[in-house]
Amino acid sequence: MEDHKNHSFISNFKLQGFLYHVCLFFLPVLFLYIGLELKLRDLPSEPKVKNEYLVENRKDIKILVLGASQTQRSINPEYLDKTAINLGNSSQGIYENLQLLKAFEPKLPNLELVILGLPFNSVHSLQNFTRQEIHHYNLIIYGVNTFGRKIKPQDYLLFHTNPDFFSRRLLDHYKNESPIQLNKYGFDINKIYGSYQSADYDTTLIDKKDIVIENFKNKQALKENSKLLSEFFSYCRNNNIEVLLYSSPTHFLYNELRDKAMIRERDSLVKKFGKNFPFIKFFNEEENKSFTANYYYNANHLNPKGAKKATIRLNEFIFNNYDF
C-alpha cells in the first residue's frame, strides 16, 4: 500500500513537471497564434470596410447587393444614386446570400431593393463550392453563420482556413505592398492586374484554354438552389423588398465557352419565378458587347473601369424601373 502511494506521488510529480513544460512550450505558440488572428482582423479587408460602412449608414441603405465574385467586382456602390452596399464575395453561393439577406434585412430599415447576382452557372453551384474563408469572414465580421451547420469554436479563426492567402496578405502588409485599395464602400478600386491586363487587353493573345469556367451541370445543386431562390424571393415579398436579378458583363471569349443548356436552365428558372413572384426583374448584361477587353480583369470579372461602366448602366436601369 505504501509502495503504491509512493508510486502515485512520483507519478503525479512527474505529471506536474510534464504539464508545466508542455504549457511553457505551447504558450509562445498560443500567443503568436492569437496575435496573428488579431492582426488579420485588423488588416483592411473588404468585409471589414463594408461592415464599417454598414454600421455607419444602416439607416440610409436602400440597396443591398448580394452574389459571388462576378457581382462583387461589377457593382461599385460609389456610382449608384441610392445608398447601397455590395456584400458580394468570391464564390458566395445562393445559400450564403440568403443567410446574409436574412441577417441584414432587419438591420436595414429603409432597404428597398436587393440585387442578387445570377450568372449562368450560379444555380448549378453546390454549397460546398463557397471558399471556406468566406464563411469565416461572414461569421467574424458580420456575425452571420453561413456554414450551414452549427458554429464550432474554430469557425472564429481565420488563418487556418487559407494559410497561403493570409500569409501573403500579412507579408504584403508589412512590405507596404498591399495590392488592395478599398473605397469607403469596401470596393477594391485597384483590382486591375489580371490576365487581361497581362495580355495587354489583346484578345488574340488570350488563350481560351486559360479561361476558367465552371461549366458543370449539377442537377442536385439546381434542385437545392431552386428551393433556396424560392425562399429568398418569399422572404423579400414578405418584407416588401424588390428583387433585381443581375448578371454582369462577361467577355465574348468566355461566353463562347458557356454551356448553352445551363444558360437555358437558368433563364427558364428565372421565367418560372417571374410568374410566382412578379416583383422580380432580371437585368442580364452577359452579352453586352460594349464591354471590350479593356474593361475586364479576366474573362468573367470586370476591372474597376468596367465596374464603373457596369454600375452606371445598372443605375440607369434602376432609375428607369423603380421609383423609390
Place this chain on the structure above:
Amino acid sequence: MLFNSFEFALFFPTVFLLYWIFGGKNIKYQNYLILFSSYFFYGLWDWRFLFLIFLSSLVDYIIGLKIYNTSSQTSRKQLLYFSLFWNLGILFSFKYFNFFTENFYTLFQLDYSSSSFSFLNIILPVGLSFYTFQTLSYSIDIYRERIKPTSEFVEFLCFVSFFPQLVAGPIERASSLLPQFLKKRNFEINMAKEGLRQILWGLFKKIVVADNLAIAVNLIYSDPNDYQSLELFYALILFYFQIYCDFSGYADIAIGSAKLLGFKLSVNFRLPHFSRSIPEFWRRWNITVSVWFRDYVFIPYLKNKSRTEKNFIIATFLTFILIGLWHGAAWTFIFFGLFHAILMIIYRYISIPTRINFTSSFTYYLTNGTFIAICFFFLIISSAFFRGESIQNSFLILKKIFLFIPDENFESLIGLKVLFIPFLLLLEILTLKKDYPFFKLEQHFSKPIRWCIYYLFIFLIIRYGGPQESFIYFQF
C-alpha cells in the same frame, strides 16, 4: 473526429488530463475513462454504430470464454465458425453486399429492376475492417490456444474500441494489447515526451505533406482525360507519398497518443519506399494488416496443403486478392491485389543483393539503389489501381502514361510545396535506424535546439498545412 481537427485538439488533452489526474489512482477508473472516451470518439461519427461495435465485442467476448471452457473439439470448432460467420457477416453486409450483388447481376446479365433483391442502402461504419479483424484474431488465437480469454468485460471492450487505433489501426493482437489494459499504467515522462514527438511528426506528414499533395492528386484523378503522360505519372508519384504520409501519419499520431496514455502500439510502417522488393515492401507497409493476412490466411492455407510451388502461388493470389478486397469493395482494389500477387511471385525468383555479394561499396549501393528504384516504379504503377475511381479510370491512366504523350502546359499544381517530399525523404534517410525521425531526440540535441526543431515543425504545420482532408484509410 479526425486526428487533424480542432475537435481532437480539445478532446485529447481533456482525456489526457482526466486520465492521469483522476484515473491515475485506479486501473478501473483508467479503463472506464478509456472506454467512455473511445465510445464518445466513435459515437461522434454516428452514434448508431456504437451498438454494432458493442454487440461485436460482446459476441467475441462470450465466444472467447466459451471456446476456452469447452473441451470438445467439435464444439470449439463450431464456436469458432460462429465467430467467423458473425464477424465476416457484419463485414460482408456493410462492405461487400452491394458490390457482390451488383457484379452478380452484371455477370448473369440479369435485370436488376425486375428482381426482388435490393441493394442495401447503408453506410460503411468507420474502421469496421480494423476492429473486426482485431476481434476475429482474438477468437482464432483462443481457438489455437495461443492466448487465454479475458473475463474482464470492460477491459475487453477497451481492447476492441481503444480510440487511438480504433478507426485505422494498427490492428493489435490481443496478446499484445489486452494485457496492457489489465495492469495499471503509471505516468512515464519519457514515454509521454516520445508520444508528443511522434504526434508532431505524424501531424507534419499528414497536414503538411499528404494534404498538400491531395490538391494535385484529386484534381488530376478527377478527370485523367485532361492530362498527359508526365502529369499522370507525376500524380501517381504524388499519390504514393500522399497515402504513405496520410496513413503512416495517422499511425504515428495513434501510437503517440497511446504512448501519452501509457500504451505501446505496434509499429505499422518502416520506410516502405526504401524497399528493394515487393515482399520487402509488404514487410514495411501497413505491417499489422499484412502480418494478419500472413498469419490467418497465407500460412494456414499452406499448412493444410503440401508445400508445392502451385500451392504457394494459389496462397499468394488468395492472400493478395483478400488484401485488395479488405481495402474496399471495388474491382480497382482486386486488381491492386492481383498486381501485387504477380509481383510477389516474380520476386520469389529474384535474389536481392546483399552486402556480401559485393567487393565495392559503390557497386553495392548502386545495385541496391536500382532495386529500390525498380520496386518503387512497381509501387507507383500499382497505385493507379489503388486510387483509380474505376477500373477503366485506372487503365486509362496507365495507358496514357505509357503512350508517352508530352505535356505542353505541364504545371506542378501545388508549386514548390512538392519539395516537402525530398525534405521528408532526407529526414527519413538521415534517421534510417530510428522508429521515426524525432525518436530519442534528447540524445542528439540540447533542449533549446530541440524546442527550436519542434517550433519549426509547428510553424510548417500552421503555415503550410493543406486543406483538411479526411484520412484515406478511414474508409477501409
